[in-house]
Amino acid sequence: MVNDTERNDRFRDALRRVVRPGHTVLDIGAGTGLLGMVAADHGATTVVSCEAVPPIADAARRIVAANGHGTAVRVVAKHSTDLRVGVDLPRRADVIVTETVDYGLLGEATLPTVRHARRELLRPGGAMVPCSARLVATLVDSPAVSGLNHVERACGYDVSLFNAFRTPGYFPVWLARHPHRRLTGEHVVAGFDFRRDDLLPGERVSVLPVAAPGTCHGVAFWFELDLTDDVSLTNAPGRTGGHWPQAFFGLPRPAPLAAGEHVRLTAAWTDDDVRFRLSPERRSAEQAAGA
Numbered sequence: 599m600v601n602d603t604e605r606n607d608r609f610r611d612a613l614r615r616v617v618r619p620g621h622t623v624l625d626i627g628a629g630t631g632l633l634g635m636v637a638a639d640h641g642a643t644t645v646v647s648c649e650a651v652p653p654i655a656d657a658a659r660r661i662v663a664a665n666g667h668g669t670a671v672r673v674v675a676k677h678s679t680d681l682r683v684g685v686d687l688p689r690r691a692d693v694i695v696t697e698t699v700d701y702g703l704l705g706e707a708t709l710p711t712v713r714h715a716r717r718e719l720l721r722p723g724g725a726m727v728p729c730s731a732r733l734v735a736t737l738v739d740s741p742a743v744s745g746l747n748h749v750e751r752a753c754g755y756d757v758s759l760f761n762a763f764r765t766p767g768y769f770p771v772w773l774a775r776h777p778h779r780r781l782t783g784e785h786v787v788a789g790f791d792f793r794r795d796d797l798l799p800g801e802r803v804s805v806l807p808v809a810a811p812g813t814c815h816g817v818a819f820w821f822e823l824d825l826t827d828d829v830s831l832t833n834a835p836g837r838t839g840g841h842w843p844q845a846f847f848g849l850p851r852p853a854p855l856a857a858g859e860h861v862r863l864t865a866a867w868t869d870d871d872v873r874f875r876l877s878p879e880r881r882s883a884e885q886a887a888g889a
Contacts, residue, residue: 600630602841610636612825616693616725617642626678626696631658633695638670645670646687650677679714690721701833702768702845703821710869713797726792728825733788735819739812740778743771744848767871770843773818773835781814781855782806787865801866805879811857816848817874847874
């Protein structure tokens with residue numbers, strides 16, 4: 599991740615746009631302490647970088663000191679939900695930055711982290727980096743991708759009972775490395791405004807037109823992350839040099855689809871997961887006649 603130059607550059611560009619001299623900045627999930635140091639370089643007077651894993655927090659402290667930022671950047675070995683204004687933070691932050699996202703966006707508890715930080719640790723009108731995100735999905739025909747987390751037979755034996763131990767939910771895949779066919783276009787299936795939305799568990803239904811016939815084995819999806827209103831980052835297929843693969847959610851049973859039909863794709867998310875349900879689109883006789 600630290601070698602992902604596009605990721606680093608985009609976060610640096612975003613912090614340059616929102617950090618002002620005298621600002622207090624909170625970096626959630628410090629890791630190396632990189633984003634805290636970037637914030638200090640762009641004028642922040644006080645930077646608190648919280649890191650919940652003590653050995654990583656200790657390494658971040660040493661990295662920050664070695665780079666001459668030991669005065670401006672303070673690393674706190676706590677989860678952000680344990681931080682207290684007046685104790686860990688001198689005051690509510692003017693800017694909160696966090697990169698607690700995985701390849702499927704939500705797997706590192708992004709929603710509850712941002713929800714709590716915005717309510718308890720950010721001053722009114724303060725900047726949240728990132729500020730919003732979307733999940734983009736397409737239905738995929740690919741026994742190869744499905745087979746990464748599913749098995750039927752091996753050496754002539756039926757071993758399908760072993761599917762009880764497969765990875766639940768979505769898993770990472772570099773889509774371009776495996777044979778696959780897209781059965782639909784790319785569609786935004788969920789969106790989150792980190793500045794205004796309640797960020798609670800929920801679901802959204804999208805009606806997708808099927809562009810090509812085939813057997814749908816699952817949903818390939820990725821994120822579009824708005825760090826500011828004009829700085830974005832994505833792990834969409836085709837991006838080169840990034841460290842995030844795409845995500846794939848396999849259907850319990852492959853579904854044959856015909857070109858021209860419509861299907862309902864339900865994206866249902868919790869605080870740390872997103873799952874999908876696929877069902878036929880029920881259309882009235884009047885709708886069908888007008889199609």
